[in-house]
Amino acid sequence: MSDAKLTGPLQRLMDELKKLPGIGARSAERVAFHLLKAERDEALALAKAIMATKDEIRPCSRCYNLADAELCTICADPRRDQSQVIVVEQPKDLLGLEATGVITGVYHVLMGHIAPLEGVGPADLTIDALARRVKAGGITEIVLATNPTLEGDATALHITSILADTGVNITRLARGIAPGSHIEFANRAMLQEAFRGRHQA
């Protein structure tokens, strides 16, 4: 496209599309013209989905996962084991773990990690709410599934210290060598972690 400005609404649509991640000027133009040519219902379905997302999605009142009701679908599911809580940094991590199909417990979403250098402290996360859940009873295991980054580890250590006197069993996801990789290419830290986390064969 040249610098010539298009008619108002279409230009506005392209400007909005360009703000989306991974969408440059060319893609914005393609999508905008696609929507212009599409059936009215088809194009408005996208608009309605965006509106519903912004209006109806809110944090689950128990675990802070994305929800469209008081409780998210996982917390509301009677088949889930409410005594095991998997603690993750963000809803995307929850989706990744859910996709494995091995988790029967429920979650707690922290909404980030402790990042002291960026001014994000424990009070900016949902750690207090997690402590209240544990103190309310019924939870026997907390699985810390924060990222194995330094800030994820800092967050896990902080939660461990907060929950230390509640008597709840606190575990951490295993770490080490990724399946499909080779020991000869693994770095020292990965091998140390893998050795420490070895289990009965």
Next chain:
Amino acid sequence: MPAQNDDAVVLGLTEFSETSQIVSLFGARHGRLRLIAKGARRSTRQRFSPGLDLLERGEVGFLPARGDAQLDTLTEWVQRDAFAGLRRDLLRLTAGLYAVELVAALTEEADPHPALFAALVHLLGHLASDAPAAPQIPWFQSELLRAIGYAPNLDECVVCHRPVPRGSPAYFSAGAGGLLCRDCEPLHVEKRRIPAGLLETVPATGDPRAWFELLDYHRTHTAGRRVQTAAQLAALLAHP
């Protein structure tokens, strides 16, 4: 300029776009560096050997910016030491974050400080070991103050240059640059009392919390800049 390399510690990581991040490093020969790491996040992260996380030490390769580019580009990262041991304890980890935050705040880009780099690597190695962590924190603070030219004078009264008798109350003024004797102390508004007995020790061997607070007070008043991790570290030193 051709490609450069250095021995470096990761001071900070900032998300820049979906796939790239800004990496702040402290290099032994280059001082503080700010590099853009394209494709450093998510699955493409392996390009820089596994890792590239805060407080790691590694061999960095980078291309100086050309033309309009504002930032030098990270081209290689080979991890040398992740100091994994400091991740098992909140005090050790917070002390490491405090150290890199100080280095990031108090040094300039492209201003090398080889002695400070050596002190930082020594501190991180110590924090990752089984040795007690707390005494190393004030040791690093005094090394840092010396490296940036703000070392306080703890040998004599900075006003009258007489020795401060051991056992008598001693005061410290950051603005005056060190100790104040009992006679000179009333002339200074900005000052704090030094805990009894502290001056009979040195930062690496004395009461870690008292030395930490004195040296952090001095740094705050002289070099300025609020340090996010200072309050948390003080709390951890108070209740280990």
